[in-house]
Amino acid sequence: MPCETFNLKEYLKKRRALIERALETYLPASNGIYATILKAMRYSLFAGGKRLRPILCLAAAEAVGGQKETALPVACALEMIHTYSLIHDDLPAMDDDDLRRGKPTNHKVFGEAIAILAGDGLLTEAFSLLSHSDSEQLGVNIKVPAERRLRVIHLIAQAAGYQGMVGGQVLDLECTGRDVDLETLSTLHQHKTGALIRAAVKSGAILGGGTEEQIEALDQYALQIGLAFQIKDDILDIEGSVEEMGKAPGGDIAQRKSTYPRLLGLEKAKEKLRECIKKAKEKLAPFGDKALPLKAIAEYIEKRRK
Amino acid sequence: MPCETFNLKEYLKKRRALIERALETYLPASNGIYATILKAMRYSLFAGGKRLRPILCLAAAEAVGGQKETALPVACALEMIHTYSLIHDDLPAMDDDDLRRGKPTNHKVFGEAIAILAGDGLLTEAFSLLSHSDSEQLGVNIKVPAERRLRVIHLIAQAAGYQGMVGGQVLDLECTGRDVDLETLSTLHQHKTGALIRAAVKSGAILGGGTEEQIEALDQYALQIGLAFQIKDDILDIEGSVEEMGKAPGGDIAQRKSTYPRLLGLEKAKEKLRECIKKAKEKLAPFGDKALPLKAIAEYIEKRRK
Numbered sequence: 001m002p003c004e005t006f007n008l009k010e011y012l013k014k015r016r017a018l019i020e021r022a023l024e025t026y027l028p029a030s031n032g033i034y035a036t037i038l039k040a041m042r043y044s045l046f047a048g049g050k051r052l053r054p055i056l057c058l059a060a061a062e063a064v065g066g067q068k069e070t071a072l073p074v075a076c077a078l079e080m081i082h083t084y085s086l087i088h089d090d091l092p093a094m095d096d097d098d099l100r101r102g103k104p105t106n107h108k109v110f111g112e113a114i115a116i117l118a119g120d121g122l123l124t125e126a127f128s129l130l131s132h133s134d135s136e137q138l139g140v141n142i143k144v145p146a147e148r149r150l151r152v153i154h155l156i157a158q159a160a161g162y163q164g165m166v167g168g169q170v171l172d173l174e175c176t177g178r179d180v181d182l183e184t185l186s187t188l189h190q191h192k193t194g195a196l197i198r199a200a201v202k203s204g205a206i207l208g209g210g211t212e213e214q215i216e217a218l219d220q221y222a223l224q225i226g227l228a229f230q231i232k233d234d235i236l237d238i239e240g241s242v243e244e245m246g247k248a249p250g251g252d253i254a255q256r257k258s259t260y261p262r263l264l265g266l267e268k269a270k271e272k273l274r275e276c277i278k279k280a281k282e283k284l285a286p287f288g289d290k291a292l293p294l295k296a297i298a299e300y301i302e303k304r305r306k
Numbered sequence: 307m308p309c310e311t312f313n314l315k316e317y318l319k320k321r322r323a324l325i326e327r328a329l330e331t332y333l334p335a336s337n338g339i340y341a342t343i344l345k346a347m348r349y350s351l352f353a354g355g356k357r358l359r360p361i362l363c364l365a366a367a368e369a370v371g372g373q374k375e376t377a378l379p380v381a382c383a384l385e386m387i388h389t390y391s392l393i394h395d396d397l398p399a400m401d402d403d404d405l406r407r408g409k410p411t412n413h414k415v416f417g418e419a420i421a422i423l424a425g426d427g428l429l430t431e432a433f434s435l436l437s438h439s440d441s442e443q444l445g446v447n448i449k450v451p452a453e454r455r456l457r458v459i460h461l462i463a464q465a466a467g468y469q470g471m472v473g474g475q476v477l478d479l480e481c482t483g484r485d486v487d488l489e490t491l492s493t494l495h496q497h498k499t500g501a502l503i504r505a506a507v508k509s510g511a512i513l514g515g516g517t518e519e520q521i522e523a524l525d526q527y528a529l530q531i532g533l534a535f536q537i538k539d540d541i542l543d544i545e546g547s548v549e550e551m552g553k554a555p556g557g558d559i560a561q562r563k564s565t566y567p568r569l570l571g572l573e574k575a576k577e578k579l580r581e582c583i584k585k586a587k588e589k590l591a592p593f594g595d596k597a598l599p600l601k602a603i604a605e606y607i608e609k610r611r612k
Contacts, residue, residue, distance in 0.1 A: 113399045113479055114476065117475055121467055125467050127463040131456050131463060133456055150437050157433040167427075
């Protein structure tokens with residue numbers, strides 16, 4: 001089956017629905033004493049994210065021949081961690097954003113104190129979910145060996161912590177308002193967004209029972225698409241249209257942010273993007289048709305218009 | 307050996323030194339790209355805390371006949387979580403404190419953005435440490451079964467999250483400036499400080515290989531000393547001296563905070579304190595001399611003058 005016949009749109013829609021349902025099960029609303037904090041946590045968790053990280057996690061589990069259900073709680077934990085990072089990044093002390101995906105940011109709705117705590121709560125809940133042992137309560141009928149689960153928790157913690165996302169946000173703060181070179185820009189993105197994307201793919205591969213060789217190949221795939229995603233973002237800021245993106249392009253230029261097109265030139269940046277996608281797809285070759293979704297996602301990252 | 311001959315002061319001093327050394331190993335300083343965030347994380351982690359939670363964790367492991375080394379990484383992770391909660395609680399959006407243990411708070415030194423991230427980093431690093439599998443790298447020669455480690459991670463995440471510490475801080479914000487009843491006050495403290503103290507003792511008992519009966523008994527011990535600790539805090543705010551406490555008493559009254567003496571009357575509060583300590587010590591009876599440190603800590607909580 002060539003990739004063209006794979007219906008990515010339909011696939012993403014179904015996977016998103018699966019993840020929404022699971023998140024709803026793992027973090028249900030409540031009228032009890034936790035009503036306030038749950039409301040704030042759920043506000044951002046269900047604010048219409050693309051669910052890219054959990055989708056990649058499930059797809060990686062299947063690429064190595066595992067069942068997606070094995071990875072479902074971990075996939076949802078990754079989305080909680082991603083959401084926590086957005087809440088904290090939007091805070092007045094950080095990027096001071098009023099809007100996220102067209103909706104008021106968490107602190108705009110609940111105030112700064114609750115927003116900080118909602119982020120803390122989501123981050124902690126992710127680890128609660130990652131270490132949850134009752135597979136029946138999780139609606140998942142597949143047991144994963146405890147050693148494998150510990151490995152996944154550790155790699156996700158490392159990807160989210162000061163050597164990963166948290167470190168990336170610190171680098172971003174340190175780089176704001178000054179010119180940086182290509183190496184620094186790449187280090188920043190690899191920490192801020194790349195690390196969790198890699199952790200999503202890698203943890204899926206581990207949970208699906210992949211060999212070390214398979215895990216390594218998918219990790220390299222994730223490294224390339226993470227980088228590609230950022231380059232494409234930078235290109236869209238130059239070439240995108242308001243209609244398609246839902247926001248005005250040119251923000252990076254106005255803020256004098258260091259971007260790949262600015263450092264490489266637009267054509268070279270596009271070339272690098274194509275190269276990343278090519279490398280990513282090459283890593284999928286040994287997986288055959290099982291990796292069709294991962295292949296289609298890589299192609300989507302190159303072609304997307306928003 | 308009666309409790310009087312147990313030298314608590316010497317014991318606490320040695321244990322603190324052990325924990326400081328381990329924390330230094332697990333989160334060393336660095337001049338690399340993580341220099342800034344590590345500096346901020348370490349500033350609060352090494353700001354002279356009493357290390358009560360890690361000490362309780364090690365003591366619980368030994369009370370059930372285990373070796374303290376088994377619990378050392380978990381003990382340090384608990385201290386990281388405790389420290390993160392202090393950094394975030396002190397933020398301008400929360401309690402807005404300028405001083406902590408006589409030193410400027412994290413955000414006063416590093417700014418709000420880095421303080422938020424230092425808290426995030428410590429919380430995440432705790433889970434990285436909890437799931438770390440290389441016992442040699444951790445300087446601990448004892449392997450704990452993976453299933454047992456997952457159980458400990460889960461209970462600590464629950465104690466730290468929205469059903470524990472995070473939830474307690476939300477309740478505290480909601481209760482500020484209004485009168486609350488005894489039940490609400492107790493719920494608040496059980497979440498804000500009690501949950502992590504219980505998790506510290508319980509995880510120690512699990513890691514030390516305790517039976518379910520022993521784990522339950524020590525959990526009940528922890529519940530009582532957690533409550534006692536808070537009542538004593540409230541009493542010291544009335545009876546303590548500036549010289550001994552290093553801060554002026556009467557702060558609760560000035561802020562019209564709900565406290566046990568205010569709701570119960572001073573004498574009744576003292577009675578309740580004695581009762582908690584009595585109940586806590588009763589739970590230790592089956593452990594004999596192995597629980598001497600836990601017994602001495604309970605007595606210290608009752609008698610302490612700061």
